Amino acid sequence: PPPPRRKSARVLVLTPTRELATQISQSFDSYGRHLRFKKTLVFGGVGKNPQIRAMQAGVDVLVACPGRLLDHMNEGDIELSGVEYFVLDEVDRMLDMGFFRDVKKIVAALPKKKQSLFFSATLAPQIKELAHTILRNPASVSIAPEKTTAEKVAQAVFFVDKKSKKDLLLTHLGEQQDKGLTIIFSRTKHGANKLCKSINSHGFEAEAIHGNRSQPQRERTLTKFKKGTLPILVATDVAARGVDVKDVTLVINMDLPNEAEAYVHRIGRTGRAGAIGHAISYCSPEEHEFFMDIEKLIQQTIPVDINHNYHHEELATLHARGIKSPESTRDNGGKTRKGGSGGGRGRQGGQNRKLQGQGQRRSSNPSGGNRRRRRRA
Numbered sequence: 001p002p003p004p005r006r007k008s009a010r011v012l013v014l015t016p017t018r019e020l021a022t023q024i025s026q027s028f029d030s031y032g033r034h035l036r037f038k039k040t041l042v043f044g045g046v047g048k049n050p051q052i053r054a055m056q057a058g059v060d061v062l063v064a065c066p067g068r069l070l071d072h073m074n075e076g077d078i079e080l081s082g083v084e085y086f087v088l089d090e091v092d093r094m095l096d097m098g099f100f101r102d103v104k105k106i107v108a109a110l111p112k113k114k115q116s117l118f119f120s121a122t123l124a125p126q127i128k129e130l131a132h133t134i135l136r137n138p139a140s141v142s143i144a145p146e147k148t149t150a151e152k153v154a155q156a157v158f159f160v161d162k163k164s165k166k167d168l169l170l171t172h173l174g175e176q177q178d179k180g181l182t183i184i185f186s187r188t189k190h191g192a193n194k195l196c197k198s199i200n201s202h203g204f205e206a207e208a209i210h211g212n213r214s215q216p217q218r219e220r221t222l223t224k225f226k227k228g229t230l231p232i233l234v235a236t237d238v239a240a241r242g243v244d245v246k247d248v249t250l251v252i253n254m255d256l257p258n259e260a261e262a263y264v265h266r267i268g269r270t271g272r273a274g275a276i277g278h279a280i281s282y283c284s285p286e287e288h289e290f291f292m293d294i295e296k297l298i299q300q301t302i303p304v305d306i307n308h309n310y311h312h313e314e315l316a317t318l319h320a321r322g323i324k325s326p327e328s329t330r331d332n333g334g335k336t337r338k339g340g341s342g343g344g345r346g347r348q349g350g351q352n353r354k355l356q357g358q359g360q361r362r363s364s365n366p367s368g369g370n371r372r373r374r375r376r377a
Helices: 018-031 049-055 066-074 091-096 100-108 125-134 162-176 189-201 215-227 260-267 285-298 313-320
Strands: 009-014 039-042 059-064 085-088 115-120 153-159 181-185 206-209 232-235 248-253 277-283
Touching: 018 039, 018 059, 018 215, 039 049, 039 066, 049 059, 049 066, 059 066, 066 100, 091 100, 091 115, 091 125, 115 125, 153 313, 162 181, 162 189, 162 248, 162 277, 189 206, 189 232, 206 215, 215 232, 248 260, 260 277, 260 285, 277 285, 285 313
Parallel strands: 009 059, 009 085, 039 059, 085 115, 153 277, 181 232, 181 248, 206 232, 248 277
Antiparallel strands: none
């Protein structure tokens, strides 16, 4: 093939997070170890100058995150006229993270003649709509795995008051010692930092990964976690995308996600490569509707564990009867709005999507996220 154009690439892979970009880059190294090709990574959290130098002569493969790629394009350091193959990965997550407008700008800069491949774990109507606005006669390929992640992982839910979660967590971390690696999910970056500090103050060793940590910090933390020298990782949903560590034996949902699909991605961090994985979730009355959405999505009844000192019997009874807790709310973060006992409505786009397990669909980018502020990965 002809050499790539200056400041351009023959293959562009666009992905929502730095960790996922790094993982894709490593896969290119593995699959292409007997080939001669030039590849580079472009994402935020690291210096721009090495990326600019890497792109000056052009590359065969560019793996990038939307925000930093657009920065380089606007500054004239990268141009996309030489792209022959365009891959948009984790399309559903692009929507959730508010990258819709950025992706539209990048797509507009691509040449008309190219092959485009879009991958998504779910296929919402917005994704289908955009596929047909960008592509000509697109083919849709659905791959259904033998088992969904939810079916391969032993799950349990603990109904507890919000204030009792930390004590229950410390109990489980004590039981988990020397049994493998643990990932704890927090809904917010601030919550992840606060939780890390509390865990470490009780004699455990934990570090956090989220968008407010620099890329070198995140890479150092992940390296220690993969080597097993760091037993506990506290993560947000965004930062955990692309984290693939086979020795994770326990996932703890300290906070339930407000989008049911995120639960499937979370527990998919354990039970890898045929190993047995465990996932436990702490559900407070404020989060009850989130938990009901999760069971509806995965079409399973998650076993309730009552063998602990913090069991919320009233909440368990309501759930068994299919009644939503009056304290439950979708308001951001599971917090009840002033002047009401719940019922606040937040983002609900995820609850109507159908679970496709860990299979992926080839299609296009989501719409409807154009008013959301772009999150840092």
